Amino acid sequence: MLKISKLTVTVDGKTILNGLDLEVGPGEVHAIMGPNGSGKSTLANVIAGREGYQVTGGSVSFLGQDLLSLAPEKRAREGVFLAFQYPVEIPGVANVYLLKEAVNATRQHRGEEKLDAMDFLKLVREKLKLLQMKEEFLYRSVNEGFSGGEKKRNEIFQMAMLEPRLAVLDETDSGLDIDALKIVADGVNAQRSADRSVILVTHYQRLLDYIVPDRVHVLAGGRIVRSGDKHLALELEAQGYGWVESDPSTVSAA
Amino acid sequence: MNPAVTDLGELVGREYKEGFVTDIEADTLPPGLNEDVIRFLSAKKDEPDFVLEWRLDAFRRWQNMKQPNWAQVRHAPIDFQAISYYSAPKSDADRPKSLDEIDPKLLETYDKLGIPLEEQKALAGIAVDAVFDSVSVATTFKDKLAKIGVIFCPLSEALANHPDLVRQYLGSVVPAADNFYAALNSAVFTEGSFVYIPKGVRCPMELSTYFRINALNTGQFERTLIIADEGSYVSYLEGCTAPMRDENQLHAAVVELVALKDAQIKYSTVQNWYPGDEEGRGGIYNFVTKRGVCRGDNAKISWTQVETGSAITWKYPSVLLEGDSSVGEFYSVALTNHCQQADTGTKMVHIGRNTSSTIISKGISAGRGQNAYRGLVKVLKGAETARNYSQCDSLLMGDRCGAHTFPYLEVKNPTATIEHEATTSKIGEDQLFYCRQRGLSEEDAVSLIVNGFCKEVFRELPMEFAVEAQKLLSISLEGAVG
Ligand SMILES: Nc1ncnc2c1ncn2[C@@H]1O[C@H](COP(=O)(O)OP(=O)(O)OP(=O)(O)O)[C@@H](O)[C@H]1O
Ligand SMILES: [Mg+2]
Numbered sequence: 231m232l233k234i235s236k237l238t239v240t241v242d243g244k245t246i247l248n249g250l251d252l253e254v255g256p257g258e259v260h261a262i263m264g265p266n267g268s269g270k271s272t273l274a275n276v277i278a279g280r281e282g283y284q285v286t287g288g289s290v291s292f293l294g295q296d297l298l299s300l301a302p303e304k305r306a307r308e309g310v311f312l313a314f315q316y317p318v319e320i321p322g323v324a325n326v327y328l329l330k331e332a333v334n335a336t337r338q339h340r341g342e343e344k345l346d347a348m349d350f351l352k353l354v355r356e357k358l359k360l361l362q363m364k365e366e367f368l369y370r371s372v373n374e375g376f377s378g379g380e381k382k383r384n385e386i387f388q389m390a391m392l393e394p395r396l397a398v399l400d401e402t403d404s405g406l407d408i409d410a411l412k413i414v415a416d417g418v419n420a421q422r423s424a425d426r427s428v429i430l431v432t433h434y435q436r437l438l439d440y441i442v443p444d445r446v447h448v449l450a451g452g453r454i455v456r457s458g459d460k461h462l463a464l465e466l467e468a469q470g471y472g473w474v475e476s477d478p479s480t481v482s483a484a
Numbered sequence: 485m486n487p488a489v490t491d492l493g494e495l496v497g498r499e500y501k502e503g504f505v506t507d508i509e510a511d512t513l514p515p516g517l518n519e520d521v522i523r524f525l526s527a528k529k530d531e532p533d534f535v536l537e538w539r540l541d542a543f544r545r546w547q548n549m550k551q552p553n554w555a556q557v558r559h560a561p562i563d564f565q566a567i568s569y570y571s572a573p574k575s576d577a578d579r580p581k582s583l584d585e586i587d588p589k590l591l592e593t594y595d596k597l598g599i600p601l602e603e604q605k606a607l608a609g610i611a612v613d614a615v616f617d618s619v620s621v622a623t624t625f626k627d628k629l630a631k632i633g634v635i636f637c638p639l640s641e642a643l644a645n646h647p648d649l650v651r652q653y654l655g656s657v658v659p660a661a662d663n664f665y666a667a668l669n670s671a672v673f674t675e676g677s678f679v680y681i682p683k684g685v686r687c688p689m690e691l692s693t694y695f696r697i698n699a700l701n702t703g704q705f706e707r708t709l710i711i712a713d714e715g716s717y718v719s720y721l722e723g724c725t726a727p728m729r730d731e732n733q734l735h736a737a738v739v740e741l742v743a744l745k746d747a748q749i750k751y752s753t754v755q756n757w758y759p760g761d762e763e764g765r766g767g768i769y770n771f772v773t774k775r776g777v778c779r780g781d782n783a784k785i786s787w788t789q790v791e792t793g794s795a796i797t798w799k800y801p802s803v804l805l806e807g808d809s810s811v812g813e814f815y816s817v818a819l820t821n822h823c824q825q826a827d828t829g830t831k832m833v834h835i836g837r838n839t840s841s842t843i844i845s846k847g848i849s850a851g852r853g854q855n856a857y858r859g860l861v862k863v864l865k866g867a868e869t870a871r872n873y874s875q876c877d878s879l880l881m882g883d884r885c886g887a888h889t890f891p892y893l894e895v896k897n898p899t900a901t902i903e904h905e906a907t908t909s910k911i912g913e914d915q916l917f918y919c920r921q922r923g924l925s926e927e928d929a930v931s932l933i934v935n936g937f938c939k940e941v942f943r944e945l946p947m948e949f950a951v952e953a954q955k956l957l958s959i960s961l962e963g964a965v966g
Contacts, residue, residue, distance in 0.1 A: 278917075278921050279920075279921075280917050280921075281913065281917070301920070302917060302920040302921055303920040303921075303923055303924060303925055303926070305921075306920065306921050306922055306923040307923045311921075312921050314918065314921075317918070318912070318914045318915050318917075318918040319915075320915055320918070320919070320932070320933060320936055321936055321937065322935070322936030322937055322938070322939035322940070323932055323933065323935070323936035323939075327932070328919065328922065328924075328932065331922075331923075331924055331928060331932065332919075332922035332923045332924060335922075335923035335924055335925070335928070336923045339923070371936065388922065392922070392923070
């Protein structure tokens with residue numbers, strides 16, 4: 231599904247990612263953990279195609295295509311979805327309106343008909359139910375005045391509507407209360423399927439209790455310094471990052 | 485094109501689509517302005533004597549006035565002797581009595597613009613008065629309206645058929661010598677629409693005037709007068725386009741609104757005059773005086789304008805709130821792209837007690853566009869408990885454009901409540917990226933964000949004019965749940 235090799239990224243001349251390798255197979259869920267400022271959001275943004283990041287080396291291939299050569303909207307239409315760490319507010323634009331444009335842009339890209347109003351509303355209602363969101367959220371401006379938790383839930387609602395092939399969730403669990411975390415996790419789990427991969431960026435084991443990952447990676451010093459199964463997250467929880475960063479045996483071969 | 489393009493984003497970058505010239509034989513006065521020209525204009529329309537006197541008086545005063553220079557716009561001085569003050573399609577020489585007599589080319593022109601003049605094809609529920617250069621070429625649904633006492637006709641016709649009514653109100657809101665351009669208009673006005681809504685009548689359809697400048701070196705000086713008698717209601721929409729020409733053309737209109745006790749006038753403009761090319765060559769100079777007066781208690785006047793065209797816009801639709809508890813509103817979107825300049829805003833003058841006004845102004849600047857909001861809220865001594873709320877938001881796209889805000893306040897009564905909010909924002913990279921990450925093209929993302937920015941104004945426009953079915957859908961979806 232996704233293959234990143236030797237990815238090097240700088241921001242304003244500062245190297246953030248330095249030869250990062252990561253491979254995510256179809257249907258797999260990978261968790262990426264790592265200290266603040268280690269480059270997790272940078273990785274997510276580079277996958278999605280945000281401006282301001284200079285890729286100075288390496289490659290990213292998605293379903294066999296060179297992802298880095300595509301404009302952000304092309305990547306989205308091909309099935310790359312980013313749940314933002316800080317979802318953006320767009321005043322005056324109804325949530326449902328952005329969604330409709332987004333869904334139809336992707337459908338058009340796939341050569342499908344645009345959804346008519348009735349079918350669209352039906353789909354919207356079904357997905358709202360999945361995330362236990364009230365219908366009024368549809369008609370409020372995108373993220374405007376949403377609480378932190380509501381914004382995160384709205385991201386996963388959008389993901390459910392867009393049915394991506396690869397979803398990168400950047401700290402979607404931060405800011406969620408216990409009940410909301412459960413609902414969002416259930417929402418993500420309901421979307422797990424053999425042809426959909428998920429990258430979860432998180433700081434907390436708690437999320438991984440609900441969404442059980444196939445692999446867990448630790449990002450530090452610009453690369454993946456340690457990978458393992460779900461137990462790795464438990465070890466991290468117990469011992470902190472100092473443990474991985476200082477353990478020479480964990481540093482992957484350059 | 486439909487006059488109410490609600491999709492501003494689309495307008496930002498696109499070429500001017502209404503820039504065609506209609507090849508029609510025209511009766512055009514040679515350029516130049518003097519008393520003989522004014523006598524000619526007046527004679528051409530068989531005007532009552534009082535009108536000629538009024539024109540000449542305005543002309544004499546205008547000659548002693550100076551072009552205003554306080555606005556945040558720049559242009560070379562205008563040579564008023566180089567402009568022709570009258571142009572009429574030739575076939576109109578003996579005035580068409582019905583649509584059948586109209587030059588088919590003219591009908592075609594309006595069809596191209598998306599404004600059907602043939603009544604059977606006319607937009608449902610909208611009566612149209614079409615003004616081509618200096619004359620009105622067709623007014624639809626006139627007879628139907630006449631049955632309920634509504635008068636909707638070219639001003640020249642109103643002068644002939646209802647001279648006393650016109651005389652009572654003409655110049656009563658915008659006096660002949662109000663300002664430089666209003667004085668010029670009073671001297672040389674050639675056409676415009678006249679509307680009278682009788683007591684207690686709610687006008688059953690939108691009234692609409694469509695202006696088009698076609699002839700070369702011609703100025704357009706229309707004058708519109710709308711009177712809503714006690715307890716009546718009318719919604720009026722004005723649209724305008726012009727061909728693409730390398731020279732600047734002058735449009736100096738006057739609009740007067742009179743709302744009597746308990747009456748309500750809603751006046752919407754979608755101004756899409758030719759803005760000039762990317763380098764700022766050509767385009768319309770749009771110097772317009774628009775003013776309404778709430779002459780009775782509980783009267784209400786709302787101006788809604790979407791200003792996307794013109795090389796220069798100089799325009800301040802205003803409301804004089806004379807009646808107690810009368811209400812004035814101003815909703816505006818002004819967009820400037822390339823080298824366009826706009827200096828626009830409003831004046832709300834609180835005279836009666838308990839009067840209130842609302843000002844919502846949205847300025848969008850792109851390219852090298854310059855956009856200024858200029859607003860005056862004036863509360864006179866006797867205006868007990870007046871209220872005003874003003875909100876002026878500017879949106880910048882790119883870093884070569886400019887936004888300026890000049891809010892003026894004159895409050896002579898301490899019981900007034902005045903609120904003013906202003907914001908300036910750049911169209912955000914993060915907003916654009918968010919939309920693109922969801923699959924929208926950059927263009928669609930810009931359009932979406934800009935439309936969101938203008939929403940409070942767009943929702944004031946008559947629904948019938950919303951263009952794209954897509955937009956209509958989103959509006960109805962939005963309305964679906966409270
Ligand atoms: N636009 C930018 N300009 C300057 N520095 C940047 C920019 N974007 C990221 N950085 C820097 O890159 C580094 C990595 O940031 P990033 O947001 O990827 O970290 P993170 O792992 O997601 O951290 P957190 O856990 O706090 O979310 C940080 O030092 C950050 O300050
Ligand atoms: Mg981050």
